[in-house]
Amino acid sequence: MKKRADLIISGATILSMDADLNIYREHDLIVTDGKISAIAAQGKHDWQALQSVDAHDCIVMPGMINTHSHLPMSWFRGLADDLPLDIWLNHYIWPLEARLLSKSFIYDATLFGAGEMLKSGITMTNDMYFEMSAIAEACSKAGLRALISEAVIEAKMGADYRPSLFVLKYEEQFRDQPLVDFSLAPHSIYTCSSEMLKRCADAALEHGLLIHIHLSETAAEVENCLSEHGKRPVHYLNDLGLFEAKCLLAHGVHVDSSEMEVLQQKPVSIGICTDSNLKLASGLAPIKSYLEHGINLSLGTDSVASNNDLDLLGELSNTAKLHKALNHDPAFLPAIEALKLVTINAAKALGVEERRGSLEVGKDADFLIIDTQSLNSQPLYEPASQLVYATNSRQIRDVFVAGRQVVKEQRLVNLDEAELLQTAGRYAQLIREELGL
Ligand SMILES: [Zn+2]
Structure with a gap:
């Protein structure tokens, strides 16, 4: 039988x-x-x-798991390349976002990005942006798993913003959509006050949520933290209690050994974004040192505005070869170990290793x-x-x-690629007009 x-x-x-x-x-x-x-x-x-x-x-x-992305930034691909991070953000991305973002803009861009991710072999992504419900709807339609968080930027949301209320609301609203789940994302130390970061930490602990935050992407971010708070970013966040919760720290480029000694005791993982860091000349994450400290590593694409694609396999190849060269050691990060960064270790980083990240009976x-x-x-x-x-x-x-x-x-099975391309053309026109190009 x-x-x-x-x-x-x-x-x-x-x-x-x-x-x-x-x-x-x-x-x-x-x-x-x-x-x-x-x-x-x-x-x-x-x-x-x-x-x-x-x-x-x-x-x-x-299926590969991407631990740091901003899906709705699809329409900003290639818009303002070859610029320093602060100019790129302050002169292009943030003003355009302020003028153009709407639920439909975010839904359409996410649908496009989800299609690109699936074709690139990404089956789950950890995404941070705005309008979680639009992102959740688009990912569900495309058939992409997503852990979705609202980027908490205090100047935008106000000091009274209670992120956990939104997460709980969306968890309820999307209860019957098994591909999507939600987490908490204080955007970074430079966009949230100590009070807001503490509030996020408390809420994450209370409700068992993952915290997704940008950390030490640039040297300037570390310098500013030292001058404002008298501590390096990891020590600052640790003193606020953030690392009591499970955390995904995106970038982690400028982290010293005193900070790694803190991180190795905590339930945190790093989302390395090699291509984005290379293109914005932010530096290179100290992968060897992280591994020596036993810190769990994974890979993220970041957005197509800074990458400029969602090709995680290409990113993995770049990362593996680059860190061999940096460490003058061709035996460093062998291929099978590198593959863990986009599979089982990425699943661990997002707390889904019991269900995903490897091909085993029951998963x-x-x-x-x-x-x-x-x-x-x-x-x-x-x-x-x-x-x-x-x-x-x-x-x-x-x-x-x-x-x-x-x-x-x-x-793509669930999406019409010709339609996605047409939509991209429409938004490109809108953005050109907005910039007077
Ligand atoms: Zn990012």
Whole structure:
């Protein structure tokens, strides 16, 4: 008697990213009710499914998890490049946001960004922006998992703003939308007062929410914190009690060893944003030192306004090679360890490692099928190396989230790409007019 499944991915090389980093060759991945029910040698099992997808000559890996993004910034891609961070923010991004942002602007841009993420193999993102409900609706439609937070900028929201009230409201409102969840995001130490940061810490602890915050992206941010509060950012936030809650610290470029000694005792992870930091010349996160301190690391794309794409696999390749060079050590951050930054360690960073981040029985069926029958992927000796050093994201053929196909043969299943491109053109026109270009 055969056991019934919904879907069988057959004959794949499966990079599980489980605790033993098992790689299964010519195996089937079996999916039932959105979860992985078995990983078994091809044909040597008694599962039967209505749908099956051939994955011979393909690598199947966990869906990638992006730990720092701003999805609704899609329309700002390439708008004001090659500028210092403060000028880019103060002269372009923030004034445009003040004039243009609306629920529909955010919904449309998120839908576009979610499509781009899925095609790039990202199945979950940790996003910070405004209008959480518009982001949640767009991600649900696209089929992208998202942990969504409202960027708390005190000058915009007012000192009385109670972020936890909104998070709880949206958790209730989107209870039946399983792909989205919510967290708390005091934007940064330079946009929130000590009182607001404390309030966020207390609320996160009380309601078991993740805190998502930008930390020490630039040297100037650290200097300002020292002159305003007499302490470096990590010591300042630690004294406010922020790190009692689970935190995702985005960037973490300028963090010294005294700060790492604090972080290693706390439930915090870093979201490294290599491409954004390179492009804005913010510096490079001290990955080696973080790892020596046992601090959990993950990767984030940041927004397309500073990256300028959502190609997390490309970002991973850049990060791995750059830090070998910086440390004068080709053995530093081997490919399989690098892959943890976008899979299991990213899941840990967001507190979802029990459900995602690796391909194991009982976990969510979030995975990618990557075609290796291309000249740049052959011959194939070592799947992890091939993924990090030779594969590009255009080889991501199929993407599944919760067992549902969201990218099929490199086309989005839930969204119309021609329509997304048309919408992009419309917003580009609007922004050109706004800037008098
Ligand atoms: Zn950011």
